[in-house]
Amino acid sequence: MPIQMVDLKTQHEKLQPELNQKILEVVENASYIKGKEVQDFENELAAYLNVKHVIACANGTDALQLAMMALDLKPGDEVITANFTYVATAEIIALLQLKPVLVDVDRDTFNINIEEIRAAITPKTKAIVPVHLFGQCAEMESLLALAKEFNLYVIEDTAQAISAQYTFSNGTKAMAGTMGDIGTTSFFPSKNLGCMGDGGAVFTNSDALAEKLRIIANHGQTKMYYHDFIGVNSRLDTIQAAVLRIKLRKLDEYCQSRAKAAKYYDEYFGNIKELIIPVRSKKSSHVFHQYVLKTNGIDRDALKEFLNKKDIPCNIYYPVPLNKQKAYWDNSRIFTNTDYLCDIVFALPMHTELNEDQQQYIVKEVIEFIKK
Numbered sequence: 001m002p003i004q005m006v007d008l009k010t011q012h013e014k015l016q017p018e019l020n021q022k023i024l025e026v027v028e029n030a031s032y033i034k035g036k037e038v039q040d041f042e043n044e045l046a047a048y049l050n051v052k053h054v055i056a057c058a059n060g061t062d063a064l065q066l067a068m069m070a071l072d073l074k075p076g077d078e079v080i081t082a083n084f085t086y087v088a089t090a091e092i093i094a095l096l097q098l099k100p101v102l103v104d105v106d107r108d109t110f111n112i113n114i115e116e117i118r119a120a121i122t123p124k125t126k127a128i129v130p131v132h133l134f135g136q137c138a139e140m141e142s143l144l145a146l147a148k149e150f151n152l153y154v155i156e157d158t159a160q161a162i163s164a165q166y167t168f169s170n171g172t173k174a175m176a177g178t179m180g181d182i183g184t185t186s187f188f189p190s191k192n193l194g195c196m197g198d199g200g201a202v203f204t205n206s207d208a209l210a211e212k213l214r215i216i217a218n219h220g221q222t223k224m225y226y227h228d229f230i231g232v233n234s235r236l237d238t239i240q241a242a243v244l245r246i247k248l249r250k251l252d253e254y255c256q257s258r259a260k261a262a263k264y265y266d267e268y269f270g271n272i273k274e275l276i277i278p279v280r281s282k283k284s285s286h287v288f289h290q291y292v293l294k295t296n297g298i299d300r301d302a303l304k305e306f307l308n309k310k311d312i313p314c315n316i317y318y319p320v321p322l323n324k325q326k327a328y329w330d331n332s333r334i335f336t337n338t339d340y341l342c343d344i345v346f347a348l349p350m351h352t353e354l355n356e357d358q359q360q361y362i363v364k365e366v367i368e369f370i371k372k
């Protein structure tokens, strides 16, 4: 078996009979849009996350858009998010004519830095969008306190961290995406809970926001052909909901497989000074959407090339900070940690189907490069 960054094929084979049957059922019922499976999936995911409302939509980027539209933000309002993230987060802020205010992250957890958020707050700031990067929650307790102090909305981008659990200092636990006003996620195939195409969802504990989110996702329609808001068309297909219902039942097992693979890497790389293994936050579990190492004093790009030659895929998340992208150019401030991380991060294959032979080979080759 060739090693892959994400092995969806093997994962699929294990579920194939069940998936085939369900997909065929949806097809035969011709309930392609808003079929019963969609509502069932929303309810099951809400129960899993212990959140009051889940509203499915077309993808994770739309989920962010729905969230920001539901919060009545006005052009020019400032929205703070991390400079070290996937582009979708900042893209939606900019698309809605809000102002993305990018802030630096922590070197150890890769997540948004609370003091940097505080320093970036102005009278125009309306919301904070933490991204739970690579599978671990941002420091939500301090972030929520800050949001409360300045009366700011919190939208959690949970595309990479569904199922991660955060523990507050009083012992209360909450799932990623359920702590702020709205949580968003993506069911893109390679995400921890992925479907067979595009999919996404928003979560909220607010009845009023849930109602508004549903209306916005459906052309702003309050009743058939009456449009009280400007909305969008963003739906999860029934087939995708049927697939996700099956995969949701496997999600805990999938998280365990990822944790096991991470532990294997940790054991071999933990005492190699050229590699810094992913730091675990004290308050969040880690669902390892990605296993991201920091290289220390070695040529990262040469390592990548070396591994690729040995048929080991690897990737850089993310090579360029958002503030250095042409579309989001902002050199008004210095982002020391983001700059540092973009130069040294290095992601190894991480998925639910990695086996020990494959990991042994990966580890052996990484170590061989370092010892060269």
Ligand SMILES: *Cc1c(COP(=O)(O)O)cnc(C)c1O
Residues within 6 Å of the ligand: 059, 060, 061, 062, 085, 086, 088, 089, 131, 157, 159, 160, 185, 186, 187, 188, 198, 199, 200
């Ligand atoms: C994948 C991802 C998204 C976007 O999800 P899509 O379903 O691809 O639109 C948004 N934010 C983050 C952090 C992501 O990783």
